[in-house]
Amino acid sequence: MIGLDEYYKLILIGILYLVYEKSYKLYICLDILKELLARVAEQEDKVSQPFYQRYYTALLKHVLAVACDSSQVHVAGLTYYAEVLCALFRAPEFSIKVPLNMENPQQSNIDYIYESIGSDFQNHFDNMNADQIRIIIKGFFSFNTEISSMRNHLRDFLIQIKEHNGEDTSDLYLEEREAEIQQAQQRKRDVPGILKPDEVEDEDMR
Template sequence: MITKNFEDYPEHRLKFFSLLRAIATHCFPALIRLSSQQLKLVMDSIIWAFRHTERNIAETGLNLLLEMLKNFQNSEFCNQFYRTYFLSIEQEIFAVLTDTFHKPGFKLHVLVLQHLFCLVESGGLTEPLWDVATVPYQYPNNTMFVREYTIKLLSTSFPNMTSAEVTQFVNGLFESRNELSAFKNHIRDFLVQSKEFSAQDNKDLYAEEAAAQKERERQRMLSIPGLIAPNEIQDEMLDS
């Protein structure tokens, strides 16, 4: 019903993905017991969700994905899960990150990528992410493999950028991975300078900072007696 297109039954879609998130949050052991085919169906559904251009559905899918990534990282099936899904998740997240229709999801795209890069650098994955049977070159570690994979992936996505520019960006992802603000700024700078985003209104990429600035200004005004009328404060409380 929801895989034919992105338009039909929006309420059903949102409720379906909200249910999946509730299961991932509160009933994760049930997901671990799924067969590989059943888990693949769940993961495909999550990817379908965050590909959606409807903001609520896409955000629900991205939050669900973050829940799944964190839960599997802390489970005994960590290696098995990430060996199966790490590369496809990275590819899909970069696909929506670099799609101008998905700019409202920027904050969550960044959080997913930060999780992936931190995980691969942490040594938490003790088995190769590449297929040792088909990849002729045996990488010394997963970090080297993911670095090369990401460079190739982005070189294809941004043919107008030089190899040096892409390599510098990927190196920066690893270097800034532990500091969210630096990691986010690094990705945002890369997008803004790209041909696809350079002619766009990119205010959605700064939405989090704009909201924080607005809240700081509100708190400043509240701290000054009489600057905001009591009825305006009550209206804000009702709205929140």
């Protein structure tokens, strides 16, 4: 029988494998990860704190690497990423009590994350200066209880990346467009006689 720590490790390996595979069921992986983070936060310190100390930093970096990949984020949609990012950036404020920086345990966890992620971003996004990166990371912390604000913050970040790379940004608005279409269809259904019976059946199948 495997221990709880090994169980968590196997779950995370499985989730991250599917995330990097760009599976069309990526949203399911992100939902599972969000649920796992919620359950860990509810555990006693003797369970939750070793998990955070062992896995949190690597997990955060893996999720950010995929969320900030402009070719990947449309696979699941911004909202799923925003929900997971909210959970990840809430943890240092409300749940993590152990030091994440084992080389300098006196450093606050939030300062450590700023430095660690900031260094990664500076190496990866050469079009952004230190102030831009600081604001991006600050936004991740500031919006960690507001999913819609986190989604918009992530989208603004991705727009900067895509525009720098000369890529189209229209795919970052697909969720809103789909919601608008569904609302328009519902309004048509609500008005008697606008849709024929076969058209109603047609739209219900989409």
